[in-house]
Amino acid sequence: RTPNDVASASPLASPLASPPSSFGSPASSERVRGAMPKKSAKQRRKAKKAKQIQQEEKADAEATPEKLKELGVAAFRSGNPKRASLLFTRAIEALGDATKPNNKKEENILFKSQLLANRSAAFIEIRRFEFALRDANGCIKFRPNWGKAYLRKAIACEQLCLYLDALEAFQLAEEKDASLSSTASRGRERLRTVVCELDLCTNLVAHNNLQTSESRGQSSSDRVSLSPTASRGSVQKHQKFFSWMEQNGAKIGPIYLNLTTEGGRGIHARRNLEEGDVLLYVPEKLLLTTKMAKSAPLGMKIQNSGYKVRTEQSYVAIFILDEI
Numbered sequence: 001r002t003p004n005d006v007a008s009a010s011p012l013a014s015p016l017a018s019p020p021s022s023f024g025s026p027a028s029s030e031r032v033r034g035a036m037p038k039k040s041a042k043q044r045r046k047a048k049k050a051k052q053i054q055q056e057e058k059a060d061a062e063a064t065p066e067k068l069k070e071l072g073v074a075a076f077r078s079g080n081p082k083r084a085s086l087l088f089t090r091a092i093e094a095l096g097d098a099t100k101p102n103n104k105k106e107e108n109i110l111f112k113s114q115l116l117a118n119r120s121a122a123f124i125e126i127r128r129f130e131f132a133l134r135d136a137n138g139c140i141k142f143r144p145n146w147g148k149a150y151l152r153k154a155i156a157c158e159q160l161c162l163y164l165d166a167l168e169a170f171q172l173a174e175e176k177d178a179s180l181s182s183t184a185s186r187g188r189e190r191l192r193t194v195v196c197e198l199d200l201c202t203n204l205v206a207h208n209n210l211q212t213s214e215s216r217g218q219s220s221s222d223r224v225s226l227s228p229t230a231s232r233g234s235v236q237k238h239q240k241f242f243s244w245m246e247q248n249g250a251k252i253g254p255i256y257l258n259l260t261t262e263g264g265r266g267i268h269a270r271r272n273l274e275e276g277d278v279l280l281y282v283p284e285k286l287l288l289t290t291k292m293a294k295s296a297p298l299g300m301k302i303q304n305s306g307y308k309v310r311t312e313q314s315y316v317a318i319f320i321l322d323e324i
Contacts, residue, residue, distance in 0.1 A: 064094070065092075065095045072119075076125075081121075081123075084118070085119055088115050110143070117136070117146075119135050120132045120133075120139065120152040120156070123135065127274065129156045146176060146177070147179075148173070150176060153166075155187075158187065161254050163194055167191050170187040170188045245282070251278065252280055253280060288319070290312045290313065290316055299318070299319065
């Protein structure tokens with residue numbers, strides 16, 4: 001056998017010499033060109049979602065308030081409270097103002113109260129508690145003897161740290177509807193623990209009166225909790241400080257100061273904190289800064305004397321010593 005015979009018999013020579021007939025064929029090129037403009041999976045999902053929303057909006061626009069309520073209940077039960085809140089809103093808008101003379105029929109008022117209660121439940125699920133409380137109060141206005149409306153209010157108030165209001169609402173829910181007794185009792189027990197921890201049941205505590213962008217918050221006296229044997233004078237001193245802060249523009253979020261019998265201090269949260277919560281906002285005018293310390297009378301005297309302090313922070317230390 002010659003070397004040429006060996007080369008031609010090699011198993012590697014045949015594929016290289018005879019490439020697949022489809023390689024580089026016009027049909028293959030067409031398939032490659034046709035695949036290029038295909039949408040990605042993300043784009044297809046986005047387009048499908050947009051089409052679904054358009055179809056839903058069209059169907060919602062043609063639906064009656066009763067049908068919108070039915071769809072909202074179905075969405076809520078299927079685990080889509082955001083969609084449910086939108087459907088209940090459209091049903092309320094389609095129903096109109098139930099308090100107007102031409103719309104004051106008892107069945108319309110009853111129906112609107114049901115929509116408000118349902119939307120309140122949906123808002124609770126998506127953690128829009130301030131809106132849930134608004135709807136619960138609106139529902140109570142229409143149906144003051146409906147236990148479920150007070151239950152919605154209690155849950156919203158608890159999440160908004162309005163613990164005393166929540167306790168009262170749980171109590172009313174049970175009084176208005178005995179079937180809610182178990183849920184209301186558990187809520188009251190849960191809140192009693194919080195109330196005792198925060199010392200909200202003593203005379204030191206005022207009802208909530210600070211308005212925030214989301215809801216009614218806590219008064220300055222609610223900002224301080226203490227162990228049973230902690231100094232009352234210490235509590236009053238800190239309450240006075242918080243009151244001064246709020247009067248001068250500070251905003252205190254869902255937190256409070258806990259004092260111990262050993263004189264320790266710690267910041268505690270009133271509820272589970274959410275992304276975006278503002279825990280504390282203090283205006284610059286309330287901060288002890290180097291600029292402020294240098295502009296104080298003693299700071300000005302030091303600068304005018306020509307004495308060179310070691311660091312800029314020395315002015316702050318001198319200011320504090322002078323105040324003490």
